[in-house]
Amino acid sequence: MTTSRLAGASASGAQLKSVSLRQQAREALRTRIVLGQIEPGQVESVINVAAGLGVSVTPVREAIMDLANVGMVEVIRNRGFRVPVLTDHDLEEIFRVRTMLEVPAMVELAERADRAPVTRFRELAREITDAARVGDLVAFLDRDRQFHLGLLELLGNRRLVAMIGQLRDQARMEGLQKLADQGELTQSGEEHIAIVDAITSGDAELTAELMRKHLTHSRGIWAGRVEESA
Numbered sequence: 001m002t003t004s005r006l007a008g009a010s011a012s013g014a015q016l017k018s019v020s021l022r023q024q025a026r027e028a029l030r031t032r033i034v035l036g037q038i039e040p041g042q043v044e045s046v047i048n049v050a051a052g053l054g055v056s057v058t059p060v061r062e063a064i065m066d067l068a069n070v071g072m073v074e075v076i077r078n079r080g081f082r083v084p085v086l087t088d089h090d091l092e093e094i095f096r097v098r099t100m101l102e103v104p105a106m107v108e109l110a111e112r113a114d115r116a117p118v119t120r121f122r123e124l125a126r127e128i129t130d131a132a133r134v135g136d137l138v139a140f141l142d143r144d145r146q147f148h149l150g151l152l153e154l155l156g157n158r159r160l161v162a163m164i165g166q167l168r169d170q171a172r173m174e175g176l177q178k179l180a181d182q183g184e185l186t187q188s189g190e191e192h193i194a195i196v197d198a199i200t201s202g203d204a205e206l207t208a209e210l211m212r213k214h215l216t217h218s219r220g221i222w223a224g225r226v227e228e229s230a
Contacts, residue, residue: 129189
């Protein structure tokens, strides 16, 4: 990513507040990486990134170390950092593991006696759909993350949430803008609503089917193309 693109974040209102700068820098960088706004394989300067976010170098350096610990970036000594280049095989591995973990997790939620906590995710699913419809990629990504990790948190398994969160971070959404322009993201948003309805109705079989279909579509979205389930 060029210096001008990074600096442009300041002009677009992306400067950070003076509270929890490390966390804010981490979230800002995570969003840019997942959306493909930082070019994979290209060495980035910590100084340039800090200038673009309107903060000092220290919280950005700390944020980069946090992201390096989960495999989102590689630290280049005395030069900065870079985002690893992902192959199609890498994406396939990520989504196969997500399917292996998330499908049975959602089935477990559907089979639970108390499914009431799931109902609040219907509004979040609507927000995902609204963001997709207007092409608000940052909101789409944020709500999508809240939705999937939030449902997993209901199971009380912190390690599962952390694993899925890390897998999501290691993927990319470089083709998201193209699909948003084509109106293909709205279907993904609507799938979230259907998943919530299936879980709250206690239909484990339908939940598994919808979740597999959703992850197949998500695999295509993150690769920049539309993929239909088998």
